[in-house]
Amino acid sequence: MPDSAEVFDLTSLRVPIVVAPMAGGPSTPALVIAAAQAEAVGFLAAGYKSVNALAGEIDEVVASGVDAYGVNLFVPGGPARDLGAVLRYREELEPVARRYNVEVGHVVEFDDDAYADKVDLVISRRVPLVSFTFGLPGESVVDRLHGAGIAAVATVADPIDAKAAAAQGVDALCVQGFEAGGHRATLSTTAEPSQTSTIELVREVAELVDIPIIAAGGIATGAHVDAALAAGAVAVQLGTALLDSAEAGTKPTHRAALRNSRFTETVVTRAFSGRPARALRNEFTDRYSPLAPAEYPQLHHLTSPLRSAAALAGDPEFLNLWAGTSFRDSDFGPAAEIIARIWSQTAAARGLGS
Structure with a gap:
């Protein structure tokens, strides 16, 4: 069985930006492909899709020549x-x-959102990265992913959940602060979400685990990225920042609301x-x-x-109208250009070449 050195290594990204999985329409194969063009990594959102629809999206990404991408799965509750x-x-x-x-x-x-069948699909297609939201995958699923050379990422919003995920052998954590748009990554339906900011939560989790952290929540500018990396993240996740990008499948009414002074x-x-x-x-x-x-x-x-x-x-x-606290920083345009601009701002702040 492959060890963690043989699965996708998030620390190897030249542009340490992940495009969030956004279920319900915004995540598209075109957005994942655009992320790859910017040397970032995009995720497809499996939530609410049929297995066949998800398979078609995976095929579209692979056919484009993209070899670094991910799929996010919703872990079902009772x-x-x-x-x-x-x-x-x-x-x-x-x-x-x-x-x-x-x-x-x-x-x-x-x-159950066809969870078991979707796990089987991502394993059969050897999707490089598979992330989990609303619950932890469990050691048996993590072992199956590793057996296929797939990296497992758990999405968490609490230090205790982060420790539990690390104990299951996942390869990385997506740590979601209170600023994040869309669903909070609580592991139970009844849990109340933490009020801890993304930066503070990343710091707390980094002290508890020894696996890579993706910082998520309220990140839309180079300054945000710089702060997250300084706090201990190896990459950041952009969601709301790309809701209005050309390749996103965001509904027109949703797009307009992001720019409407009424909201x-x-x-x-x-x-x-x-x-x-x-x-x-x-x-x-x-x-x-x-x-x-x-x-x-x-x-x-x-x-x-x-x-x-x-x-x-x-x-x-x-x-x-899912949106994070930095929704006013979202911008229309090609996703690859938005990502490149944010990374250029970050590189300048960190004294790096863009």
Whole structure:
């Protein structure tokens, strides 16, 4: 079985930037390919996709000649703990459904997002990097990945979870601070996310583990990258900074909201999916954050048709506008140019050649 020296080495990146997996549309093969053009590493987001759809995206990336890329998997939890709470929340959502003349989504007691089949797929395709969110892969999955020469990355938002992940033998940690947009990387649905900043969390985790750290959360400028590397990260992850890039699959309504002066702050809410996630504050977050039970993916399925209808209507007030705290630094343009600009700023700050 290969050891860690035989799998992808994140410390070898000339441009130590990772493009975040962003489920629900923003992550595309084109974005991964653009990252490679900038000598960075991009991730496909397997969440909410069928196995066949994910296979097609992997094929597209490989066919382009990219040999350094990753896939992110959602680790499933258990069935709903309180279906009554889910049903009550469904009733609360009816006014939004009537607004768009659609039905609230069906109640789904359990959904594993085809996790086992997706693990089999990434192993059969020998994807260089596989990361895990919402849970840890377990030693048996890590061993299987290593057996195929694949590096395993665990996404964590807490020092205790970081130690647990390292003990399972993962090759690197994606350490997510409170500034991060989208879903927080808590390992349980009910856990409340930490308020620790990305830089401070990287420092704390670096003292506890001896494996590479990718810093994630609020990173959108060269100064942010410089601070994260100085704190002990070997690379940084860009997500929100690339939401408006040309290659991202971000919905037009979402793109426009990032530039709309109407939206001035982000909030962490369970309203859209049941898991805590950072989004632009809008009418939906104001109305439903206090009502949302900690039931994922049940709430995701309930709100899915509402979010789709809001996007179709061009209505940002009822759409999940995932965004980190540095959303104002996101920019439109080719992703490779955005990455190159951020790295050039970093290199200048660190006295390096770009």
